[in-house]
Amino acid sequence: MQRIIIVSNRLPVTIKENKEEYTIQASAGGLATGLKSFHKNGNSTWIGWSGIISNDKKEQNKISNLLEKENCSPIFLDKNLIKKYYDGYSNGTLWPLFHYFTEFTEFKNSYWESYYEVNKIFTETIISQAQKNDTVWIHDYQLMLVPNMLREKRPDLKIGFFLHIPFPSYEVFRILPKRNDIIKGLLGCDLIGFHTYDYARHFISSVKRLLGYDVEFNTISTESRKVYVDVFPMGIDYKKFNDTSLKVSHKSVRERSEIQQQIDKFFMQDPERKLMLSIDRLDYTKGIPQRLKAFRFFIKNHPEYKEKVSLIMLTVPSRVDVEQYQNLKKEVDELVGQINGEFGTISWNPIIYFYRSLPFDNLIELYSSSDIALLTPLRDGMNLVAKEFIASKINKKGVLILSEMAGASKELGQATTVNPYSLRSVSNAIVKALNMDEQKQEEDIITMQDRISRYDVFRWANDFVSALNIIAKKQEEHLAGKINDVTKQELIANYKKSSKSILFLDYDGTLQRFFKVPQNAKPDEELLDLLKKLNEPENTEIVIISGRDKQTLGDWLGNQGYTLIAEHGAWIKPRNENWIEKAHSNTDWKKNIKPILESYVDRTPGSLIEDKTHSLTWHYRKADIELGNLRARELRTDVANLIANQKLEILEGSKVIEIKVSGINKGYAALEYLKNNSYDFILAIGDDWTDEYTFKELPNDSITIKVGTDKSHAKYYINDYIQVRELLKNLTL
Secondary structure (H helix, E strand, O other): OOOEEEEEEEOOEEEEEEOOEEEEEEOOOHHHHHOHHHHOOOOOEEEEEOOOOOOOHHHHHHHHHHHHOOOEEEEOOOHHHHHHHHHHHHHHHHHHHHOOOHHHOOOOHHHHHHHHHHHHHHHHHHHHHOOOOOEEEEEOHHHOOHHHHHHHHOOOOEEEEEOOOOOOOHHHHOOOOOHHHHHHHHOOOOEEEEOOHHHHHHHHHHHHHHHOOEEEOOEEEOOOOEEEEEEOOOOOOHHHHHHHHHHHHOOOOOOOOHHHHHHHHHHHHOOOOEEEEEEEEOOHHHOHHHHHHHHHHHHHHOHHHOOOEEEEEEEEOOOOOOHHHHHHHHHHHHHHHHHHHHHOEOOEOOEEEEEOOOOHHHHHHHHHHOOEEEEOOOOEOOOHHHHHHHHOOOOOOOEEEEEOOEHHHHOOOOOEEEOOOOHHHHHHHHHHHHOOOHHHHHHHHHHHHHHHHHOOHHHHHHHHHHHHHHHHHHHHHHHOOEOOHHHHHHHHHHHHHOOOEEEEEOOEOOOEOOOOOHHHHOOOHHHHHHHHHHOOOOOEEEEEEOOOOHHHHHHHHOOOOOEEEEHHHOEEEOOOOOOEEOOOOOOOOHHHHHHHHHHHHHHOOOOEEEEOOOEEEEEOOOOOHHHHHHHHHHHHHHHHHHOOOOOEEEEEEOOEEEEEEOOOOHHHHHHHHHOOOOOOEEEEEEOOHHHHHHHHHOOOOOEEEEEOOOOOOOOEEEOOHHHHHHHHHHHHO
8 A cells, every 4th residue: 555644733643641641542533534544554654743832852752652653743843833833824814814704814924934934844744754756645724835845855755735624716815915825835736635616716716816827627737847626525434423323313211311311301391392403613714603693583583483493502612712712702602691581481492502512422412313403604614514414314304504605515405505694594594494394304315415425534535545646647757758867968968979959949938937028038147148158169059949029039139149030930030140031921911900909908908919020919928817818718719710711820829829820830940940951969949839830840859848847749848947047058068
């Protein structure tokens, strides 16, 4: 079995301290359950914070030795780091922002610095544990910088990441000052997983808008590699909940817990009574005050249900030392008191309130006995309680009322979904649930149970790891064509021993990075110096072959002793000579095409037109990326219809669409240039679709290199213009 390193903020075990002695207790969390088959295979480890704050090395060693038996490697953090990294950036910045509570979001540089430092500590610990080609699966928002930190130091590792909370829309995410750092951190992965398609879509939108990377379906093309994004809705241990519910139902009256006996007493007072259940951690994202107000609205507007319905509200304490949460508890306590005081009677409380956690069997008793689950978070990554409630319904009776803002609502289509902000919507859903006939309840429960029993937490974990393995193979296939140290040395050696060499070099994206304003891509001093050195040997010829117009290319690189080929081959300027027009054609077609391009410029802020001798080019790199892509698709259709049966063609490059005279391309230009000359070393480097003509037309023994990750006819790949410059610099040494 493959070796997997699981990484999360906390370990899957809890360490108990008693008189300087430590014991370990297994966690009952969904993540620990789902990953136990990978974790317990004897060849893997789980890295996370121990939960113990200690600077004593002897004590740390004691804890580490104890955890080693559990295949766990602890991280030790001091009190200050925990406060700023966990309470600060993780839960004071990322948590509220990702759940759309921008009013609670704190932006403090000290929080960010601690978050960065802890992510670095995690990365170093992973590196110390990781063997060659291990799989590393990182979890959740506390560790979003780790993937890229790890990728930079250990590119051999397979890296996956799963986000267990929502990923917000771009308009919310863009508020984050360190937004680019977070995105770049995640893009160190091979695979990024989300609970729902919405979260994945929001992430992809942020990647496109902030970093400008091309995305095709679920694949992000960065400068150096491809990153895959997919949806894996997390499940529960269905069998555990279902089996325990069955066991609880068979207990005799004497064996039943105190809570179950109280529930039995509740129904004995009136068999027609209904019990609703609400279970949440105390957090502002759960919408507990709004739920209580909706329940009060229901009782007030439907007095016929007084003494007929009670709401059991189990609220698990959370972050009790944070003022925000203290205020929330106070508000919840007051609302419960007000509702019970306003509507309660001597024999009936509308709300039965628990402020504590309960043992697992007691939870199952609540799930099994409740007629309705009222789960209305204002925003929730998944909400596994909804699935636990359904799994526990062995009698197939019950109704799930679920917030449409919870990830689980995308899976549990038979649930009654509500807008948690609408009191009337929740109230109407309660009435509907109370009046739903048993046959309908049974049909809905069976359908939902079928779904969550098939796609349980084990299937979730297996699917993610399987997908990561498939993607890793794709990455290996791509890497096989990458310029590595061996191929680089061979290339340099062949160049050094050649008697006559020629280098065909594209400009934008190959020798120079892309700029939002094309005219800003003027060659810098480093590039000018590099080209000068490359051109010094008498047996080497440099050909800059570009889609740029001849005027710009000539101004930037003319009279330097290079051959320039402009506008994809329409013009050629042999070294130290004047421009020669290689394509003679009528340009009357421009007067029909240009007004169309102008209309797209008017409707697409940030776009512009470049008028070349034999072509018209529409650039949209500076435009909003979503709008630019939409307009580009529209433009291709409009122009394609207009140029039918004309000797024109459409070329699509990186954030550019060019309408040009057909029969002119870089490949023909390069081939014609070689026609009357003989070279024993031919090198061509380019980055976009137009350079594919060059790669295809050059002789088979040529060395062709594609910049980037897109599929290509080139023999080799290289990451970016920086690595291109490094490679060319090596030729001059």
